[in-house]
Amino acid sequence: xxxxxxxxxxxxxxxxxxxxxxxxxxxxxxxxxxxxxxxxxxxxxxxxxxxxxxxxxxxxxxxxxxxxxxxxxxxxxxxxxxxxxxxxxxxxxxxxxxxxxxxxxxxxxxxxxxxxxxxxxxxxxxxxxxxxxxxxxxxxxxxxxxxxxxxxxxxxxxxxxxxxxxxxxxxxxxxxxxxxxxxxxxxxxxxxxxxxxxxxxxxxxxxxxxxxxxxxxxxxxxxxxxxxxxxxxxxxxxxxxxxxxxxxxxxxxxxxxxxxxxxxxxxxxxxxxxxxxxxxxxxxxxxxxxxxxxxxxxxxxxxxxxxxxxxxxxxxxxxxxxxxxxxxxxxxxxxxxxxxxxxxxxxxxxxxxxxxxxxxxxxxxxxxxxxxxxxxxxxxxxxxxxxxxxxxxxxxxxxxxxxxxxxxxxxxxxxxxxxxxxxxxxxxxxxxxxxxxxxxxxxxxxxxxxxxxxxxxxxxxxxxxxxxxxxxxxxxxxxxxxxxxxxxxxxxxx
Numbered sequence: 001x002x003x004x005x006x007x008x009x010x011x012x013x014x015x016x017x018x019x020x021x022x023x024x025x026x027x028x029x030x031x032x033x034x035x036x037x038x039x040x041x042x043x044x045x046x047x048x049x050x051x052x053x054x055x056x057x058x059x060x061x062x063x064x065x066x067x068x069x070x071x072x073x074x075x076x077x078x079x080x081x082x083x084x085x086x087x088x089x090x091x092x093x094x095x096x097x098x099x100x101x102x103x104x105x106x107x108x109x110x111x112x113x114x115x116x117x118x119x120x121x122x123x124x125x126x127x128x129x130x131x132x133x134x135x136x137x138x139x140x141x142x143x144x145x146x147x148x149x150x151x152x153x154x155x156x157x158x159x160x161x162x163x164x165x166x167x168x169x170x171x172x173x174x175x176x177x178x179x180x181x182x183x184x185x186x187x188x189x190x191x192x193x194x195x196x197x198x199x200x201x202x203x204x205x206x207x208x209x210x211x212x213x214x215x216x217x218x219x220x221x222x223x224x225x226x227x228x229x230x231x232x233x234x235x236x237x238x239x240x241x242x243x244x245x246x247x248x249x250x251x252x253x254x255x256x257x258x259x260x261x262x263x264x265x266x267x268x269x270x271x272x273x274x275x276x277x278x279x280x281x282x283x284x285x286x287x288x289x290x291x292x293x294x295x296x297x298x299x300x301x302x303x304x305x306x307x308x309x310x311x312x313x314x315x316x317x318x319x320x321x322x323x324x325x326x327x328x329x330x331x332x333x334x335x336x337x338x339x340x341x342x343x344x345x346x347x348x349x350x351x352x353x354x355x356x357x358x359x360x361x362x363x364x365x366x367x368x369x370x371x372x373x374x375x376x377x378x379x380x381x382x383x384x385x386x387x388x389x390x391x392x393x394x395x396x397x398x399x400x401x402x403x404x405x406x407x408x409x410x411x412x413x414x415x416x417x418x419x420x421x422x423x424x425x426x427x428x429x430x431x432x433x434x435x436x437x438x439x440x441x442x443x444x445x446x447x448x449x450x451x452x453x454x455x456x457x458x459x460x461x462x463x464x465x466x467x468x469x470x471x472x473x474x475x476x477x478x479x480x481x482x483x484x485x486x487x488x489x490x491x492x493x494x
Contacts, residue, residue, distance in 0.1 A: 154253020212458020247296020314405020399478015
C-alpha cells in the first residue's frame with residue numbers, strides 16, 4: 001500500500017508511514033488529538049483521546065521539539081506555542097512544541113506548552129508600533145514612566161525646597177535688620193531657579209553667600225529624586241532615553257506646584273508676576289527636567305557600581321580629606337593663632353581652594369592640593385580593582401562611582417565658608433575668638449580663591465568640587481587600574 005500523505009510504499013502490516021509518520025489505520029491520520037486540557041499545571045501531562053501522529057523528528061511526550069514542521073493527523077488547527085512548564089504530549093497537527101523541563105499537559109491538536117518550570121516575571125519594555133512617530137515614542141519610552149510617583153515627589157521637593165530657602169532667607173534678612181515676611185522669602189526661592197517674580201532681573205550680588213544653600217539644595221533634591229526614579233524604573237535592557245525620562249518624571253508634580261505657588265507668592269497686588277510664562281518654563285519645566293533627567297542619566301551610567309558601599313566610601317574619603325586639610329591649615333598659620341575654632345572655620349577656604357587648585361606658591365598649603373588629588377585617585381583605583389574592571393569604560397565608571405557620596409562633605413565645607421564670609425565678625429565677637437580674622441587673612445594670603453562668595457558661585461563650587469572633581473579624578477584612578485592590569489597581562493603573555 002502507499003501512504004496517502006507522501007506516497008511512500010509501506011508494508012501492509014505497518015500502522016504508520018516510516019517516512020512521514022502519518023497514521024495508516026484509517027488512511028488519513030486517524031483520530032483527532034483528543035480532549036486533554038492544557039492547564040499548564042505541573043504533573044498533569046496526560047493527553048486526551050487517541051494520538052493522531054508524531055511531530056516531525058520528535059518523540060511524543062519527550063518535551064523536545066522536532067527538527068521540522070510537524071506532520072500528522074488532522075486533529076485540530078495549529079496554534080502558536082507558548083512557554084509553560086510541560087512536556088510535549090502526542091497529538092494531532094499543531095504548532096512546534098518548545099522544550100521544557102517540567103511536567104505539563106498539551107491539548108491534542110491544539111496548544112503545546114513548554115518551558116522551564118517557574119519563570120521569574122521581569123519588567124518588559126513596551127513595544128512600539130510598526131511605524132514611526134510620536135505614538136511609537138510614547139509606547140516605547142513614556143507609557144510606563146512613574147507618573148504618579150513624579151507627581152507626589154515633585155510637590156514634596158517644591159515644598160521642602162521652599163521651606164529650606166525661607167528658613168535661610170529669614171535668618172539672613174533678620175540678621176541684617178529686615179522683615180522676613182512671605183513675600184521677602186519667596187523671591188530668593190525663585191532666584192534659586194535663576195528666575196524672578198518681579199519685572200527686573202535678579203541681582204545675585206545683593207544676596208548673602210549663605211543663600212547658596214538654597215541654590216544647591218533645590219537642584220540637588222531634584223537630582224536625587226531623578227536618580228531614585230531611574231533606579232526604581234531600571235530593568236535589564238532598558239535604553240538610555242527611557243531612564244532619563246524616568247528621572248525627569250519629577251516635572252509632573254513640580255510644574256503644577258510652581259504654577260500654583262507663583263500665583264500665591266507674587267509680591268504686590270498682582271495675581272501673576274509680569275513674567276509668569278518665563279517662571280513656568282524655567283522654574284517649572286527646565287529645572288526639574290534637567291536636574292531630574294541628569295539623575296536618571298547618572299543612574300544609567302554608574303548604577304552598576306554605585307552601591308551603598310560606594311557612597312559610604314565617598315563620605316569617608318571626603319571627611320578624611322577635610323580632616324587632613326584642617327591639619328595642613330594648622331601647620332600653615334602662625335603658632336600664635338592656632339586656635340581650634342578659627343582654624344575649623346578657615347578650613348572651609350582651604351578645602352575648596354585645594355580642589356580648585358587655587359593655592360599660591362609652594363608653601364605648606366600646597367598640600368591641600370596634593371592630599372585630595374592622591375586620595376581620590378587612590379579610592380578610584382581601589383574601587384575599580386575591587387570590581388574587577390577590565391575595560392577602559394568599566395574602569396572609569398567603577399572609579400568614579402563614589403562621587404555622590406563625596407558631595408555632602410563638600411556642602412558642609414561650603415556652608416562653613418559662606419558663614420565665615422557673611423557672619424565672621426559676629427561669630428568672632430560671640431565666641432570671643434579674636435584670632436578668626438587673623439587666621440582667615442593668613443590662610444587667604446596663600447590662596448587665589450575669591451573671598452567675595454555669591455550664591456551662584458556657591459552652586460558652581462559645589463558642582464565642581466563636590467561632583468566633578470571625584471568623577472574625573474576617581475575615574476582617572478579607575479582607568480589607571482585597567483592600564484596596570486593590561487600592562488601586567490602583556491608582560492606575562494610575552
